[in-house]
Amino acid sequence: AQTVTQSQPEMSVQEAETVTLSCTYDTSESDYYLFWYKQPPSRQMILVIRQEAYKQQNATENRFSVNFQKAAKSFSLKISDSQLGDAAMYFCAYRGYLIQGAQKLVFGQGTRLTINP
Amino acid sequence: DVKVTQSSRYLVKRTGEKVFLECVQDMDHENMFWYRQDPGLGLRLIYFSYDVKMKEKGDIPEGYSVSREKKERFSLILESASTNQTSMYLCASSRTGTTNEKLFFGSGTQLSVL
Incomplete structure (x- = not known):
């Protein structure tokens, strides 16, 4: 079974600085998807960024980027120019490659990110 | 925008009660x-459904059951609530058809079992 591990329960960063959240996973599949979700105090889960394992290029969404190391099974999230609105719980998630059927996600334990003004 | 609505934001129940958590989505998604x-512990999958009246166990189904009589509605049932079922429950939905479909989440129900 696939597992996802986030080893940093809490992180903090000064506003406008850069922070990196770590995630490792275990799988025997060669094709899969990786995700970072953000959960602010409103509890609404928001998709931050998505990476397809077959793509060598790291995904980027504005201030958010990933460092995807397939051989090391590592998928870290970098947040540049941190803003107060980035404060949230961040979850790393894995999904196998499916043509049809329900796309189950396996989540990590979460990292609570605090932004210091 | 896709909306996934969970009927209660907070719920307090007594041990042994039968509890229903309701979830409705408005985008005709097959999967819930x-x-x-x-x-x-992060998020752990209890049950999922890929079609009306179809259900499959997730990683932690013990103590729970589900019902999907209509495509838009997916109910989680705690037959006899216990204190170890105190938790946040999140419902999600997605479309079948492509491999990179995203999940849409509700805002969660914080359940306390006393």
């Missing part, structure tokens, strides 16, 4: 999911 979220 129930997760529970606990500190230090």
Whole structure:
């Protein structure tokens, strides 16, 4: 079974600085998807960024980027120019490659990110 | 925008009660999911459904059942609530058809079992 591990329960960063959240996973599949979700105090889960394992290029969404190391099974999230609105719980998630059927996600334990003004 | 609505934001129940958590989505999604979220454990899949009246167990189905009589509605049932079922419950939905479909989540129900 696939597992996802986030080893940093809490992180903090000064506003406008850069922070990196770590995630490792275990799988025997060669094709899969990786995700970072953000959960602010409103509890609404928001998709931050998505990476397809077959793509060598790291995904980027504005201030958010990933460092995807397939051989090391590592998928870290970098947040540049941190803003107060980035404060949230961040979850790393894995999904196998499916043509049809329900796309189950396996989540990590979460990292609570605090932004210091 | 896709909307996934969970009927209650907070719920307090007594041990032994039968509890229904309701989830409705408005985008005709085939797939629906129930997760529970606990500190230090992340989100864990309880049950999911890929079609009306179809259901499959997730990673932690013990103590739970589900019902999907209509495509838009997916109910989680705690037959006899216990204190270890105190948790945040998140419902999600997604479309079948492509491999990179995203999940859409509700805002969660914080259940306390006393």
